[in-house]
Amino acid sequence: MSRAPAIEAVDVSRTYQLDGVSVPALRGVSLTVGAGDYVALIGPSGSGKSTLMHLLGGLDRPTAGRLVIGGREVGTLSPPELARLRNETIGFVFQAFHLLPRTSAVDNVALPLVYRGVGARQRRERAAAMLGRVGLGHRLHHRPNQLSGGEQQRVAIARALVTDPTVLLADEPTGNLDSTTGAAVLELLERLNTESGVALVMVTHDAEVAARARRRIAMRDGVVVADSAALPGEASVLGEARPADGGGGR
Amino acid sequence: MRLAEAWRVAWDALRANRMRSALTMLGVVIGVASVVLLVAIGTGTKQRVEQQVEGLGSNLLLVVPGRLDVGSAPAVSPLTLQDVDAVGRVVGDPSRVAVTVASGATVRAGNREDFTTVQGVLETTPTVFARELGRGRYLTGSDVDTGRRVAVLGDSVARSLFPDREAVGQQINVAGVRFRVIGVFVPLGQSLGVDRDDEVHIPVTAAQRLYGTQRVDAIAVKAPDRERIDELGERIVAELNGRHPGTEFSAVTQEQILGVLGDILGILTGVLAAIAGISLLVGGVGVSNIMLVSVRERTREIGLRKAVGARPRDIGVQFLLEAVLLTSVGGLTGMALGVGGALLVAALSPIPAAVTWWSLALAFGVSAAVGIVFGVVPAQRAGRLDPVVALRAE
Structure with a gap:
């Protein structure tokens, strides 16, 4: 596969200001997520993988470096432009599902289309079709509290994919689920990755889960310490690890 | 969105x-x-x-001592019946001039009593203020001239003192003096919570004797036409100012009162x-x-x-x-x-x-x-x- 990269990060840093003290969370990360990639992002707490997820998803902007999502340079975008970029190219799946309570499954899935200005009828049609693809065609009008954890996460996955994004960012998607349900959700994500070609980037603590990915990126102390894409024979070969001491606070 | x-x-x-x-x-x-x-x-x-102000009658001028203004205190009136005659001469028609000298008083009939407003007036009041009699008759010029002890009752007073009898022809006692009821007004009803039928009219001369005073509180004039009402007011005020140097008088129209x-x-x-x-x-x-x-x-x-x-x-x-x-x-x-x-x-x-x-x-x-x-x-x-x-x- 030689399509244009979905996300390209070059020497990206993110420093937080906490009570006047600069706290570097990412220190010069470079990596590329190719179209259709399946990447596991691993590392201990505080390694910067959540910060990296937020940057890759366009929820945050880097303090230094170049970050290009869907062909657009994130650093130059205003908040409304960034919102539009998220809406069009990124799908999020969270550990805690983040479904709107008191809102039916179909309306939860349709939510991103609201901000795209799609009419109510078409929204529901597309949301219902998407729920069918995740195996919840019979649960359209159930509310989150009427659904099991696995079903809720499927609704969240449908919501992430209803806009036809190029990248699906999943932050510990099986973290709140038992192992059987978690495995089913993981299989669903993998199937969607294969079927629709959406790149899947997944943050996980679980070594078994990480082992299933075609590519693993390990982080520690705000830098990438290992990237299996650097090995030959993988789908994407553009990612590269930087030394652990390199490029802090740029 | x-x-x-x-x-x-x-x-x-x-x-x-x-x-x-x-x-x-x-x-x-x-x-x-x-x-x-x-x-x-x-x-x-x-x-x-x-x-209600419009209902008082048309082309009305009220002549009072002092200024009619928001916040000004009512002045004690220096006006007398001689001034009323003078105003009548200015107007050219005494029948267009009415007066009032009013006071609260207890009115008794038999064992019933009522505290009400007793107004001393001229026989011209029904003309100037467009008041109608329900029964009996109103005061006459001779009632006023002689200070006769006759009274015209407001509807409420009549009902209160004579609940089961015709009031006209009965005796009432105003502040210890006996008066004969000669008429009862057509009811006017209430306004702003005030009963407008709670009043007794007696000749102004009798009222002055009753209260031991020569004063009249206010003079009202029904102007012959609307166009010259302001000019008439000015002439009346000029006349009164001449008669009472040092006191200010105002002649106000309904429009001014409304204002x-x-x-x-x-x-x-x-x-x-x-x-x-x-x-x-x-x-x-x-x-x-x-x-x-x-x-x-x-x-x-x-x-x-x-x-x-x-x-x-x-x-x-x-x-x-x-x-x-x-x-x-x-x-x-x-x-x-x-x-x-x-x-x-x-x-x-x-x-x-x-x-x-x-x-x-x-x-x-x-x-x-x-x-x-x-x-x-x-x-x-x-x-x-x-x-x-x-x-x-x-």
Whole structure:
């Protein structure tokens, strides 16, 4: 596969200001997520993988470096432009599902289309079709509290994919689920990755889960310490690890 | 996000917290209802007073000592019956001149008594003030000239003293002096809670003897035509100023009285509306408060909406509409209550109330504006939330 990269990060840093003290969370990360990639992002707490997820998803902007999502340079975008970029190219799946309570499954899935200005009828049609693809065609009008954890996460996955994004960012998607349900959700994500070609980037603590990915990126102390894409024979070969001491606070 | 969609989301959010929304609205409801009701009472009172002043008779000039103005104290009258004769000469027709010397007095008949206003008057009163007799006759010129002890009763006084007998022909006792009832007025009814039929007319000469005074309180003149009423007033004032150097007199027309009363009642209505407006303001602060709580409570929802593509503006508009919806539903409810209250007050109490369209428009406009003003800060806060922080919120 030689399509244009979905996300390209070059020497990206993110420093937080906490009570006047600069706290570097990412220190010069470079990596590329190719179209259709399946990447596991691993590392201990505080390694910067959540910060990296937020940057890759366009929820945050880097303090230094170049970050290009869907062909657009994130650093130059205003908040409304960034919102539009998220809406069009990124799908999020969270550990805690983040479904709107008191809102039916179909309306939860349709939510991103609201901000795209799609009419109510078409929204529901597309949301219902998407729920069918995740195996919840019979649960359209159930509310989150009427659904099991696995079903809720499927609704969240449908919501992430209803806009036809190029990248699906999943932050510990099986973290709140038992192992059987978690495995089913993981299989669903993998199937969607294969079927629709959406790149899947997944943050996980679980070594078994990480082992299933075609590519693993390990982080520690705000830098990438290992990237299996650097090995030959993988789908994407553009990612590269930087030394652990390199490029802090740029 | 489309606006219709945003309205729906705002409505759903309010329905999700019904009790809280209702209590928040209550502040606005009370504010708007009191604005509508109090303005209705103020307006109704003004209309009623205007009707009554106009009902006094046309082309009327009231001559009083002092100035007729908002806030000026009534002066003690130096006017006497000689002045009345002088005014009659200025007017050229004494039958167009009426006087009054009034005092509160206890009136008795048998074992019944009534405290009422006893007015000393001339025989010209029915002509000048357009008063009608229900039965019997009014005072005559000779009654006045001789100070005869005869009395004409207002309807209420007649009913109170003679509940089961015809009043005309009976004796009454005014401050220890006996008078004979010769007539009863046609009832006028109430105005501003005052019973206009609670009065007794006796000859001005008899009244002056009764009260031990030479004064008359005020002179009223029915001008022959409307065009020269101001000029006539000036001539009367000039005459009286010549007779009483150092005392100021005023001759005022109905229009002037209406103007002064209108000023007073306008100020009163304004003060009432302002007090009610304060409660509306307090209601607005309540809205602001609850919207801030709502933004905090729904921080994660805001984060999620932003993650899936909501712009800061989309979130801001959503919360602003929620505040506006709160206050405008509260405003509509308050309008309904205010109108209902005004109708009830008008029907069940002597206080008049007239609902005006402008007070409704104003109340609704103000309540919607309160929503915008007090919703802006919470809405901006929601719109500016950092999605990363918002998603992590508990």
